[in-house]
Amino acid sequence: xxxxxxxxxxxxxxxxxxxxxxxxxxxxxxxxxxxxxxxxxxxxxxxxxxxxxxxxxxxxxxxxxxxxxxxxxxxxxxxxxxxxxxxxxxxxxxxxxxxxxxxxxxxxxxxxxxxxxxxxxxxxxxxxxxxxxxxxxxxxxxxxxxxxxxxxxxxxxxxxxxxxxxxxxxxxxxxxxxxxxxxxxxxxxxxxxxxxxxxxxxxxxxxxxxxxxxxxxxxxxxxxxxxxxxxxxxxxxxxxxxxxxxxxxxxxxxxxxxxxxxxxxxxxxxxxxxxxxxxxxxxxxxxxxxxxxxxxxxxxxxxxxxxxxxxxxxxxxxxxxxxxxxxxxxxxxxxxxxxxxxxxxxxxxxxxxxxxxxxxxx
Amino acid sequence: xxxxxxxxxxxxxxxxxxxxxxxxxxxxxxxxxxxxxxxxxxxxxxxxxxxxxxxxxxxxxxxxxxxxxxxxxxxxxxxxxxxxxxxxxxxxxxxxxxxxxxxxxxxxxxxxxxxxxxxxxxxxxxxxxxxxxxxxxxxxxxxxxxxxxxxxxxxxxxxxxxxxxxxxxxxxxxxx
Numbered sequence: 001x002x003x004x005x006x007x008x009x010x011x012x013x014x015x016x017x018x019x020x021x022x023x024x025x026x027x028x029x030x031x032x033x034x035x036x037x038x039x040x041x042x043x044x045x046x047x048x049x050x051x052x053x054x055x056x057x058x059x060x061x062x063x064x065x066x067x068x069x070x071x072x073x074x075x076x077x078x079x080x081x082x083x084x085x086x087x088x089x090x091x092x093x094x095x096x097x098x099x100x101x102x103x104x105x106x107x108x109x110x111x112x113x114x115x116x117x118x119x120x121x122x123x124x125x126x127x128x129x130x131x132x133x134x135x136x137x138x139x140x141x142x143x144x145x146x147x148x149x150x151x152x153x154x155x156x157x158x159x160x161x162x163x164x165x166x167x168x169x170x171x172x173x174x175x176x177x178x179x180x181x182x183x184x185x186x187x188x189x190x191x192x193x194x195x196x197x198x199x200x201x202x203x204x205x206x207x208x209x210x211x212x213x214x215x216x217x218x219x220x221x222x223x224x225x226x227x228x229x230x231x232x233x234x235x236x237x238x239x240x241x242x243x244x245x246x247x248x249x250x251x252x253x254x255x256x257x258x259x260x261x262x263x264x265x266x267x268x269x270x271x272x273x274x275x276x277x278x279x280x281x282x283x284x285x286x287x288x289x290x291x292x293x294x295x296x297x298x299x300x301x302x303x304x305x306x307x308x309x310x311x312x313x314x315x316x317x318x319x320x321x322x323x324x325x326x327x328x329x330x331x332x333x334x335x336x337x338x339x340x341x342x343x344x345x346x347x348x349x350x351x352x353x354x355x356x357x358x359x360x361x362x
Numbered sequence: 363x364x365x366x367x368x369x370x371x372x373x374x375x376x377x378x379x380x381x382x383x384x385x386x387x388x389x390x391x392x393x394x395x396x397x398x399x400x401x402x403x404x405x406x407x408x409x410x411x412x413x414x415x416x417x418x419x420x421x422x423x424x425x426x427x428x429x430x431x432x433x434x435x436x437x438x439x440x441x442x443x444x445x446x447x448x449x450x451x452x453x454x455x456x457x458x459x460x461x462x463x464x465x466x467x468x469x470x471x472x473x474x475x476x477x478x479x480x481x482x483x484x485x486x487x488x489x490x491x492x493x494x495x496x497x498x499x500x501x502x503x504x505x506x507x508x509x510x511x512x513x514x515x516x517x518x519x520x521x522x523x524x525x526x527x528x529x530x531x532x533x534x535x536x537x538x
Contacts, residue, residue, distance in 0.1 A: 026365045098442050101391060132488045133414045140418040143426030147398065150433050154391060157442040169434060176426075193489050 005285070005303050009125030036128055040117060044266060051265040053079045054312075055319055062323040089254040094156060097251070101155035106252070106259035108148030113266040115141040120273045121195050123283045123304035134195035135187065138274060139180055145267070146172040149248050152260070156251035164247025167237050167330060171228060174337045178225035181345040185218040185352045186211075186278040199282035206281035212360075214352045219279045221345055223317065226271040228333070230264065233322035237330055272314035276307060280314075283307040370410060376403040388446040391436050398429045415492055 019028045053068070053076065060067025068075030093099075116138045121127040131137050146169055153165020187193055189211055190201045201207075207215050228235035239247040249260045276282060283303035287295045328336065377400050384396040401424045408417035449457070485491075496504050 029365055096442060098389070098391070101395060104395070131414055133418050136418045136422075136489070137414070140421035140426065143422055143430075144402075146426070146430060147395075147433065150430065150437065151391075151395065154433075154437050155442065162437065166434075166437065169430065173430060191490070 005124050005299055007125040008123050008304075012125065040114065040128075044114070044117075044262070047269060048262045048265050049079045049083065051269065051315070052082070052261075054315070055265075058316065058319040059323050062320070083258070086258045087255055091256065092251070092253045094158075094251055097157045098155040101151050102251075103256075105148045105152030105155060106256045106263075108151065109145050109263040110148075110259050110266075112141055112143075112145035112148065113263050113270060115144075116270050117266070119195060120270070121199060121277060121282055122307055123302070126304065127196065130194065130196050132194050134193045134198070135183055135274070135278065136193050138270070139176075139183070142267070142270065143176060145263070148263075152252065153248035156248075158251050160244045160246075160250045161248050164239065164244045164250065167244075168231055168248055170330075171231065171235065171237065171333060174334060175225045175228040178221055178337060178341045178345055179229055181342070181349055182218040182222040182225065183274070183278060185214065185349055188349070188352050188356055189215070195277055195282075198278060199284060202281040202284050204287065206279065206284070206286075208279045211352070212355065214348050214355065215279065217344070217348050218352070219275070221341055221348070222275060222279070223314075225337070225341060226275070227318055227321055228337070230267040230271055232264070232268065232318060234325035234327045235333060236322075236327065237333060268315060268318060269311065272311045272318065273307075275314050276310040280310045281306075366410060370407070373403045373406045373410070376400075377407075388448075390440055390444065390446065391433065394429060394432045394436060397432075398425055401425045401429065413487055415487065415489055 016028070016032065019031055023031070056078070057067045057075075059065075068078035071077040071081050094102075118128040119131055119134055119137050121130070149168045149172070150165050153161040153163075153168070156162075186198065186207050189207055190198045192198060192201075202210075204210075208219050209215075211218075231237075231239065237247075239249075244250070249257055252260060283306050285295070285298040285301060285303070285306055287298060380396045380399040380403070384393050384400060387393040387396060401420060405417045405420040405425070408414070408420060495502060496508050499505055
C-alpha cells in the first residue's frame with residue numbers, strides 16, 4: 001500500500017555501499033558517524049534560526065504587529081543578525097562562581113536534546129537509530145537536561161539563578177510524570193516502544209482518530225505537560241522577568257546563553273516531533289478509509305513534508321499557547337500537575353488498558 | 363583493536379577516573395556531577411551489550427532521578443564556595459586499606475575464575491519479553507517480587523507524604 005512513498009533507506013544504503021567500497025568497515029562506521037553528526041549539527045543550527053524567526057512572527061501575529069521586517073526580505077535575516085551579535089558578545093566571568101560547573105551546564109542541556117534527536121524518525125527510512133526502546137530512550141535522555149539547568153543556576157552563585165533553577169527543577173521533574181504517562185497510553189495501544197512500529201501501526205489511521213476520546217485526552221495532557229516541561233509560556237516561571245530577571249541563565253552571556261536558548265527551541269521541536277510520531281502518525285500521510293483516489297494523491301506528498309508539516313503545526317500551537325494565555329503562579333502550576341493532570345492521566349491510562357483488552361479500537 | 367573495543371576502553375576509563383574523582387573531590391556538587399558521568403558511562407556499556415532497556419533505566423532512574431535528587435538537596439544546603447575539610451589521617455588510612463583489600467579480593471576472584479564461553483544462542487531481550495516475564499505467573503515469571511516491590515514503594519510514598527504534610531492547624535495558607 002505504501003510502496004509509492006519514497007523510502008530513504010535506499011539512499012542511505014547506497015551511501016553506505018559507496019563508502020564500504022572505498023574504505024575498511026571500521027572507517028566506514030566512523031565516517032558515517034561523523035556525517036550524521038555534521039548533518040544533525042547543521043540541522044540544529046538552521047532549525048534554531050528558523051524557530052526564533054517563527055516565534056517572533058507568530059508573536060507579532062497574535063499582537064497585531066508585523067514583526068521583524070527590516071533585515072532581508074520579510075525580515076528573514078533578522079535572526080542571523082541576532083546570532084552574529086550573540087556570538088560577538090563578551091563572555092562575562094563571575095567571581096566566586098564554580099567555573100567548571102558553570103561552563104559545563106550549557107553543554108549538558110544541549111547534549112541531552114542532541115541525544116534525543118538521534119531516535120526521531122524524520123521520514124520513511126530516515127532515522128539515525130531505530131532502538132527497540134525508542135520512546136523510552138527519548139524520555140530517558142531528555143530527563144538529563146534538567147541537570148544542566150540546576151547546575152547552571154547553582155554554579156552562577158546568584159540568588160535569581162538559584163531560585164529560577166529550583167523552580168525549573170520542580171516543574172520539570174513533576175511534569176515529566178504526566179508526559180511519560182500520556183505517552184504510555186499510545187504504547188499500550190501499539191504494544192511496542194519501537195518508533196518505526198508505532199508509525200507502521202498508524203498506516204490505516206492516526207492514533208488520535210483510532211484511539212477514541214482517551215487518545216484525544218492523552219494528546220491534550222501531553223501538549224500541556226510537555227509545554228510545561230520545556231519551560232515555555234504560560235509555564236515560563238523559571239524565567240520570570242519581573243521577579244527573577246532571566247532565571248537560571250541570568251549570569252550567562254554570549255555563546256553560553258545562546259546554547260541555553262538554542263536548547264530551549266530544540267526541546268520544543270523534540271516535543272512536537274514526539275507528539276507527531278505518537279499521536280499524528282509521524283510521516284504517515286493522511287488517509288480516509290476507502291477513498292482510494294484521495295489516499296493515492298496523499299501518498300504523492302513526500303513523507304518528509306508530512307512529518308515537518310505536522311511538527312510545525314504543533315510548534316505553532318505551542319507558540320499560540322505562549323502568546324495568548326496568562327502565566328500561572330508556581331503553586332498553581334504544581335497544583336495543576338499533581339491534583340488535576342496526574343489523576344486524570346492515571347484514570348485515562350486504565351480506561352485505555354481496558355479498551356485495548358476488549359479490543360474496542362480500530 | 364576493533365572499534366567496539368576502543369569504545370569499551372574509553373567508557374571503562376571514564377568510569378574509573380570519574381569514580382575516583384567522585385570520592386576524592388572536596389566540593390560536594392562536583393562529586394555529584396562526577397557520579398553522573400560514571401552513571402552515564404555505565405549506561406553506555408549497557409548499550410554496548412545491546413541491553414537497551416537496562417541502559418534506559420540507568421539513565422532515567424539513576425541519572426535523571428537520583429542524581430537530580432542529590433543535586434536538589436545539595437543546592438538547598440550548600441553554597442558555591444563550600445569545601446569539605448581534609449579527612450583525618452586514620453580515616454584516610456582506613457579508607458585506603460579497605461580499597462586495597464576490596465580491589466585485591468575482586469581481582470583475585472575475577473582472575474582465578476575461568477569464564478566459560480557459552481555456545482547457546484543469545485536471547486533477544488526486548489521490552490515485550492521483559493514486560494511479559496515481569497507479570498508472568500508461570501515458571502520464570504516475576505509477578506510476586508514485582509507486586510511485593512510495588513507495595514513497598516506505595517508504603518514509602520505514603521510515609522513520605524505523611525512526613526512532609528503540614529499540621530492541620532496551620533494549613534490556612536494563601537489558597538486561592
